[in-house]
Ligand SMILES: C[S@@+](CC[C@H](N)C(=O)[O-])C[C@H]1O[C@@H](n2cnc3c(N)ncnc32)[C@H](O)[C@@H]1O
């Protein structure tokens with residue numbers, strides 16, 4: 001699973017609705033992998049408004065990944081920034097591990113890069 | 125604007141104009157044509173485009189278009205056609221010396237080599253002096269004899285209509301073969317055929333820089349076709365075995381990942397995730413440029429949602445199995461209940477209205493019962509405009525490829541409340557029961 005996807009997923013357990021806790025999910029025991037991906041700057045720029053930067057920053061810190069604190073004024077002209085962004089959100093994969101919700105404690109497992117976001121019977 | 129002859133592939137006729145319109149938007153090429161001049165009986169349509177270069181661009185991604193030709197003439201007899209061609213001799217001049225070839229094709233009747241040669245010779249008045257070259261000639265001319273309906277036992281002696289032009293562009297029908305499901309490393313019993321999966325990518329305007337999502341991803345056909353055209357894509361399914369390839373046939377080849385490697389698309393197919401779309405973990409707000417999907421009809425792979433028939437029994441999650449709480453086991457699978465077709469579709473529209481960006485498209489299959497079909501069955505939503513509705517008939521039932529565009533932002537509060545569920549019961553309601561009780565015909569996957 002790539003970090004762009006992680007940035008789009010929140011805990012969705014019933015009654016777990018504290019926006020500060022259900023997102024972003026905290027990685028636990030993860031095994032990271034870097035895999036080259038096709039770069040498209042137009043895509044990166046278009047995704048910026050859809051990315052929650054504060055959450056991405058928090059996750060990057062947890063994983064010891066460098067990321068600027070702020071999105072630059074005109075990201076489209078900032079090759080270095082786009083290159084970093086590309087590496088972080090599209091080329092950084094979580095192969096195995098889990099994502100934990102700080103609100104309810106649900107642990108979403110990631111196996112072979114595929115997150116299992118199904119809820120248990122008591123969570124729906 | 126100059127006229128061009130579009131030569132459609134004579135498959136999925138009801139999809140041809142919809143695809144042409146989608147390509148016009150996708151490629152930013154303005155077109156003009158008379159809707160009534162297109163008939164399902166003929167694969168030819170005359171359209172206006174500003175230039176040959178734009179005509180070429182218009183069709184380069186087309187799946188249902190074979191070629192596009194600069195219009196030189198037409199007629200119900202060769203004499204009429206020749207008279208028309210002779211009106212613009214200034215057009216011939218630039219082709220006097222270059223290499224060229226003629227292709228002659230018949231619709232509704234196949235032509236012998238001898239007949240084709242005779243046709244080509246009849247055009248000798250053009251006076252072309254360049255060499256004939258079968259492979260990549262400088263100019264290619266197209267003669268099309270239309271004998272009318274293709275399925276008559278005794279085709280007409282003479283064509284009803286003849287078209288003539290210079291070929292300026294071709295579609296991408298070779299992709300139908302490239303993505304042929306039989307050639308894929310991984311497939312399942314609900315894998316969508318290549319041609320329609322490709323057409324869907326065009327309807328969705330999937331292109332470099334866009335993000336496409338399939339909430340019923342199965343074996344991932346649409347991720348392949350949309351990402352082939354440059355889009356980044358994601359998918360999810362309630363059944364992780366579909367994604368991993370641990371159920372059905374072709375097990376153990378590594379599921380969707382095997383196909384990504386085969387088609388070298390792992391750099392753009394971003395992720396596949398396991399969850400029930402009714403209980404989805406997407407954070408709120410618009411995220412996708414297109415949602416492209418084949419919702420479960422409930423015929424083969426039944427639609428399911430998390431839940432238990434007579435209400436949930438949360439305690440069952442906590443029962444100790446093999447020493448640990450049931451829901452924490454690796455192979456825990458929560459209980460599911462049937463998910464009714466009309467609810468699936470209503471939920472899908474509500475989801476698309478929230479998750480698409482404005483201008484984004486929802487492209488999905490809707491099954492309808494032929495006898496009961498009423499245009500009112502096409503579910504509507506105030507945030508979504510109906511763009512196209514193309515029918516693929518199977519006798520007593522059909523499936524329709526519906527294309528919608530998000531035109532406005534809606535608050536989550538009004539989602540679903542306006543679907544005319546109560547007033548009108550759509551023919552896809554209880555589709556599964558109807559399918560099993562009265563249709564004799566086979567499902568599309570059975571017939572493959
Ligand atoms: C018609 S198949 C899709 C096939 C896919 N287009 C392909 O080419 O392989 C429908 C899929 O929807 C899944 N499904 C059924 N109910 C679901 C739900 N509530 N949420 C998510 N996926 C669901 C099924 O597991 C099945 O894989």
Ligand SMILES: [Zn+2]
Nearest residue numbers: 011016101104
């Ligand atoms: Zn939670």
